[in-house]
Amino acid sequence: MHPMLNIAVRAARSAGNIISRSFEQQDKVEVELKGTNDFVSNIDKAAEQAIIDTIQKAYPNHCIVSEECGVVDGSDQDYQWIIDPLDGTTNFVKGIPHFAVSIALKVKGKLDQAVIYDPIRGEVFTASRGKGAQLNGSRIRVKQSKDLNGSVLATGFPFKKKHHSDAYFEMFKTMFVKTADMRRAGSAALDLAYVAAGRVDGYFEIGLKPWDTAAGELLVVEAGGLVTDFVGGHNHSQSGNIVAASTKVLKEILKDIRPHLGESLSK
Known part of the structure; x- marks a missing residue:
C-alpha cells in the first residue's frame, strides 16, 4: 500500500471508531442545523479532528480541505487532502446504519489516493492513481453493463x-x-x-x-x-x-x- 494511502486508511479507521461507538449511544449525539436541510453533529467534528490529527502528524506541511473546518493551509501546496468525516450525517442521526468516512489526496491538482470507510460493515474501499481500486484488499471493477435495461x-x-x-x-x-x-x-x-x-x-x-x-x-x-x-x-x-x-x-x-x-x- 502506498504510504500516503496507509495514512489515509489509518485516519479513516480512527474516525470510524469514534462514529461507530457514538452510533450505539445516540443519546450523546448533539445535532445542529448548519444550513437548509443540512445537519452537523458533534461526532462529525470529533471524527474530523481525528482525521486531521492523523494526517498532520505524518505530513504537517500538507494542505487540508474539510467539510466542517474548511481550509487548513500548509506550506506544501502540492498536497491537498479532501475530507468528509461523516458522509451520511442524516442517516447517522436518525439511526440508519449507512454512512462513511471519505478521504482523498490530490497531488499537484490530480486525485492520487482515496479511501472510503464504512465503519458499520467494516468495508474499506481504497484506490491509488494508476494502481486500481480495492475493497478490503481485493480488486473491484465497475460493472460493464451495455445499457440501462435491467440496471x-x-x-x-x-x-x-x-x-x-x-x-x-x-x-x-x-x-x-x-x-x-x-x-x-x-x-x-x-x-x-x-x-x-x-x-x-x-x-x-x-x-x-x-x-x-x-x-x-x-x-x-x-x-x-x-x-x-x-x-x-x-x-x-x-x-x-x-x-x-x-x-x-x-x-x-x-x-x-x-x-x-x-x-x-x-x-
Missing part, C-alpha cells in the same frame, strides 16, 4: 437544491422506466464506492461538494469507470452535478439527462 442506478435527491426538483424528477422518471430499479441510500461517498464495486450500475446527483465526491471519483476511475458532469465534461467538482458509470451506461444516462438540464444545470 440498478443510485441517486440522491437535491435536498439542498430544491429549486432543481422539477428538473431532477424529470430525469429520474426518464431513467426509471428503463431501469430495473433506483436506489437513494443517503451517502454520496458510498454510492460512488458501490459503482466502483459493481454493486450498482451507475449514479447521478445534483449539487454536491468536492468532499462528497473526491475519494469516490478516484475509486470509480481506477475501477474502470468514468465520472463526468451532466454534459459529459469535467466540471463536476465545481458544478456539484455528477454522473458515474461504465462508458456505455454513462452515455445513456447523459442522453436521458440532457433534455431536462436548463441553463443552470448545463454548467
Whole structure:
C-alpha cells in the first residue's frame, strides 16, 4: 500500500471508531442545523479532528480541505487532502446504519489516493492513481453493463437544491422506466464506492461538494469507470452535478439527462 494511502486508511479507521461507538449511544449525539436541510453533529467534528490529527502528524506541511473546518493551509501546496468525516450525517442521526468516512489526496491538482470507510460493515474501499481500486484488499471493477435495461442506478435527491426538483424528477422518471430499479441510500461517498464495486450500475446527483465526491471519483476511475458532469465534461467538482458509470451506461444516462438540464444545470 502506498504510504500516503496507509495514512489515509489509518485516519479513516480512527474516525470510524469514534462514529461507530457514538452510533450505539445516540443519546450523546448533539445535532445542529448548519444550513437548509443540512445537519452537523458533534461526532462529525470529533471524527474530523481525528482525521486531521492523523494526517498532520505524518505530513504537517500538507494542505487540508474539510467539510466542517474548511481550509487548513500548509506550506506544501502540492498536497491537498479532501475530507468528509461523516458522509451520511442524516442517516447517522436518525439511526440508519449507512454512512462513511471519505478521504482523498490530490497531488499537484490530480486525485492520487482515496479511501472510503464504512465503519458499520467494516468495508474499506481504497484506490491509488494508476494502481486500481480495492475493497478490503481485493480488486473491484465497475460493472460493464451495455445499457440501462435491467440496471440498478443510485441517486440522491437535491435536498439542498430544491429549486432543481422539477428538473431532477424529470430525469429520474426518464431513467426509471428503463431501469430495473433506483436506489437513494443517503451517502454520496458510498454510492460512488458501490459503482466502483459493481454493486450498482451507475449514479447521478445534483449539487454536491468536492468532499462528497473526491475519494469516490478516484475509486470509480481506477475501477474502470468514468465520472463526468451532466454534459459529459469535467466540471463536476465545481458544478456539484455528477454522473458515474461504465462508458456505455454513462452515455445513456447523459442522453436521458440532457433534455431536462436548463441553463443552470448545463454548467
